[in-house]
Amino acid sequence: MTVVTHFQTTSIAQATLRGRHLQLAHQVRHTFERIGIEHRNDDGIVFTPRVKRIAWTPDGDIALIELDESRLWHIPSTRLTNPDTLRKLRRTIGQPIAVLETDHTGQRLPGIWYVVSFAPQPPLPESLRLTLEVIQHINADGLLVPVGQFKHTPGITYRTLDQLGHVLIGSATQRGKTSLLNAWIGALAARNTPDRYQLIIIDAKATTLHRWRGLRHLKQYATTLDEALNTLTAIEVLADQHFAAIRAARLDNWHDFNARGDHPLPAIHVVVDELPDFVFQSGGPTGEFATLLARLAGKVLGAGVFLTIAGTQMGSDVLPPLLRANMITRIAFQTSDRYKSLAVLNEVGAEKLPAIKGRALWRDAERPTQLIETQMVYLDGEDVDAIVALNGPSGAESQSTQAAAFVPTIAGVRPELAQDIARWVVTTGQTDVRSVWAEFRGKGLARNKAIGLLNEWEAVGLLGAQETARDPRPVLQPFRDRLGLGSENDSA
Ligand SMILES: Nc1ncnc2c1ncn2[C@@H]1O[C@H](COP(=O)(O)OP(=O)(O)OP(=O)(O)O)[C@@H](O)[C@H]1O
Ligand SMILES: [Mg+2]
Numbered sequence: 001m002t003v004v005t006h007f008q009t010t011s012i013a014q015a016t017l018r019g020r021h022l023q024l025a026h027q028v029r030h031t032f033e034r035i036g037i038e039h040r041n042d043d044g045i046v047f048t049p050r051v052k053r054i055a056w057t058p059d060g061d062i063a064l065i066e067l068d069e070s071r072l073w074h075i076p077s078t079r080l081t082n083p084d085t086l087r088k089l090r091r092t093i094g095q096p097i098a099v100l101e102t103d104h105t106g107q108r109l110p111g112i113w114y115v116v117s118f119a120p121q122p123p124l125p126e127s128l129r130l131t132l133e134v135i136q137h138i139n140a141d142g143l144l145v146p147v148g149q150f151k152h153t154p155g156i157t158y159r160t161l162d163q164l165g166h167v168l169i170g171s172a173t174q175r176g177k178t179s180l181l182n183a184w185i186g187a188l189a190a191r192n193t194p195d196r197y198q199l200i201i202i203d204a205k206a207t208t209l210h211r212w213r214g215l216r217h218l219k220q221y222a223t224t225l226d227e228a229l230n231t232l233t234a235i236e237v238l239a240d241q242h243f244a245a246i247r248a249a250r251l252d253n254w255h256d257f258n259a260r261g262d263h264p265l266p267a268i269h270v271v272v273d274e275l276p277d278f279v280f281q282s283g284g285p286t287g288e289f290a291t292l293l294a295r296l297a298g299k300v301l302g303a304g305v306f307l308t309i310a311g312t313q314m315g316s317d318v319l320p321p322l323l324r325a326n327m328i329t330r331i332a333f334q335t336s337d338r339y340k341s342l343a344v345l346n347e348v349g350a351e352k353l354p355a356i357k358g359r360a361l362w363r364d365a366e367r368p369t370q371l372i373e374t375q376m377v378y379l380d381g382e383d384v385d386a387i388v389a390l391n392g393p394s395g396a397e398s399q400s401t402q403a404a405a406f407v408p409t410i411a412g413v414r415p416e417l418a419q420d421i422a423r424w425v426v427t428t429g430q431t432d433v434r435s436v437w438a439e440f441r442g443k444g445l446a447r448n449k450a451i452g453l454l455n456e457w458e459a460v461g462l463l464g465a466q467e468t469a470r471d472p473r474p475v476l477q478p479f480r481d482r483l484g485l486g487s488e489n490d491s492a
Contacts, residue, residue, distance in 0.1 A: 083369035171333030204277030254304030
């Protein structure tokens with residue numbers, strides 16, 4: 001019995017390996033032929049690069065491919081190793097592939113070597129819902145945006161607004177565009193005060209993003225063409241103001257300006273949903289709306305103004321070329337055909353995505369040569385409402401909602417309870433575990449959660465460190481600011 005089992009497993013593995021082996025050699029050669037990497041000698045004989053040998057790790061997870069040097073004459077090695085060639089190889093082989101330049105001792109390898117991974121990859125999740133709690137646990141720069149889970153990369157990938165630049169999102173209807181916009185807005189609004197992040201929404205449908213209307217970060221919400229045009233003009237003025245401040249500080253851009261630390265300029269996030277509606281209403285890609293938007297896209301990034309544009313049609317009948325050229329990050333959920341995929345990504349592929357909501361192809365400046373299959377994050381309507389409730393508009397009648405500005409919490413402590421505790425801690429100055437627990441145990445706060453919460457607030461710079469284990473932690477100014485409680489002197 002044992003012998004048979006053993007025999008069977010090895011023979012299956014070897015057959016698989018032999019199959020892969022032949023297929024790989026063929027795929028590599030076929031790719032070179034297809035993209036015309038070849039040398040024709042004086043007698044008109046064509047030399048296409050071929051595989052000299054392939055070596056496998058014993059588990060069959062990694063293949064090393066060496067090209068036959070005798071057929072590489074007159075073919076520049078960069079043609080064989082540039083990102084475009086690698087992308088095409090990857091697409092034919094269907095596995096991650098890279099150029100191997102050095103051996104394990106760091107010695108440069110002679111010739112051309114590729115390394116291909118066949119290691120089994122965990123499948124992407126079918127859904128990646130952000131919740132208020134998840135957002136509050138993002139312990140990093142407030143302008144970091146959760147993107148989704150990349151294939152072959154564990155965990156959620158994040159990008160800063162700066163890294164994203166302007167973003168173009170396209171797909172058939174009901175695929176997850178607006179839900180992704182909600183997730184990004186939510187993650188940014190919940191973790192930033194309006195002096196760091198401001199939102200402008202241009203949305204022809206006026207139904208999908210309307211839940212954000214009460215958000216205190218929202219500067220404008222345009223739903224008619226007139227409003228949209230006025231808004232775009234206002235954004236240009238705003239960008240000019242930012243540039244003036246940046247120039248006055250003798251700096252080049254928003255990023256450098258804010259890196260100095262004091263008096264940062266807010267990031268202005270301009271979200272345009274249902275883009276084609278306004279483009280068509282105002283005369284197509286050469287009309288006023290598209291032209292204004294294209295001009296903005298070309299100049300405002302350096303001022304900290306970031307465009308995120310979504311719609312079902314992104315063809316040349318909608319997007320002027322200048323606008324398309326300035327959209328750095330591209331996201332396509334499933335499209336109805338390959339032409340719609342081309343319109344968003346400049347490549348086909350999104351039409352073949354599985355019919356899973358939130359599944360997309362992603363490309364950005366961080367990995368410009370790769371289209372990455374990704375399960376994008378999304379935020380449900382009720383979570384949008386929760387974030388708006390915690391970040392309501394400023395103004396006298398809504399003082400209490402404004403005061404309930406976002407405070408980080410930990411697993412097991414409801415955000416509302418964390419807000420209450422925060423207000424109590426800041427107003428009474430009692431920051432020791434015992435007092436906090438005594439005050440809030442009746443509301444369901446466990447002692448270890450009280451410890452965890454105070455540690456968390458210390459970790460994110462809201463409370464100072466204890467001098468000794470018995471001393472209270474000082475309440476720091478950012479904590480007062482978040483709760484709208486003014487400075488220590490004001491309240492004294
Ligand atoms: N990432 C996701 N995971 C799971 N479900 C999702 C995801 N994104 C969206 N959905 C669900 O799919 C539905 C449609 O999503 P959404 O409104 O974002 O699509 P859309 O692409 O903006 O559509 P339209 O073009 O019609 O505006 C929503 O009801 C949402 O609950
Ligand atoms: Mg939508």
